[in-house]
Amino acid sequence: MIKAFWEKLDKKQRYMVAGAAAFVFIVFFFEVIISPFSEAKTRLERNVVSNQLRLQEMVQLDAEFTRQNSRMAAMKQVMSSRTADFSLFSYLEKKAAQAGVKGNIKYMNTVQPAPSAAFEEALIDIGLEKITIKQLADFLYFVESPGDLVRVKRINVIKMREDPQYLSAQMQVSSIVALTPSRRGN
Template identity: 30%
Template sequence: MKRINIKLARREKIIVSAGACFLGLFLLLHLLVFPFFSSRSKLHRSIEVDEQRLKEIMLLSSEFKALQGSSGGMGKALAGRGKGFTLFSLLEKLASQAGLKDRIKYIKPSTSQAKGKYKISSVEMQFEAITMRQLFDYLYRIEDPKNIIKIKRISIKKRKEKSGHVDATLQISTVQLA
């Protein structure tokens, strides 16, 4: 192989040397220094995000523990209902107390599959030709906190034949021990 011998003046050698140093410094910065600091800043951001997530998890954990404690109180309330409790019979008894038992058109009970210690029991019932006052009285009796009952849906239709009377369809549910 032939060796190329280039003769350069002193000033040209300084310029070529400075260019080579600049190129070397440029490559050193872009291949080693900048990636190092970039990965370091990404690591710091990742740590901050993980710390925030940990705080959120700890907050959710404390909320979960509080809810578990309060659900124990619900379990006691449900156990206080007795073994033979059914939503159907309770709603029928409350309708009788409100003077609506003879106005019940139908009652359809249903129960969902048990999930853990609890199951959801639902009843759909329809009343015919009742006054709004009777409906409010019945709803007031249902919504008693000791009953742990929820009205999921209510549909009220005005009757054409009887002024001041309505037909009401209620979908009511409660949680029961499985």
């Protein structure tokens, strides 16, 4: 049947049918073989780019985790070198006496800390009244101690109205302390 049909066609029609068949074959070949491979390659390239971005993020997270781990180890080291009965309150009283401003303490209040799994930040609000700038500088010098994990978190200094040579200072001092098992909720 196909042979009879082919023989009925003249030369020009045979070229047209052969061209159409070649075109259909090429389109079929492209749709069935080339296109799926091309789409798979594109999908694979997108997945590779996506996975590279995830890997970069994981590397950054790993570096951050390592940094935080080393900071935690350093904090544990500092806390282990402090006396077992370390108290920020008594530490501040001792440093105020050292700076000569113990008599100028207006108030010292403990602020409720925000605990974490193993540490908490001990916070104390302290007010100093009728101090000179040198006394304030000395007090800050004695209080700030990276070796004891003590820092001034916030400070507000006001010149006293009645006597402008004196200052009034309110500050919040913080320190990192280890949680005891009873304070962890165990």
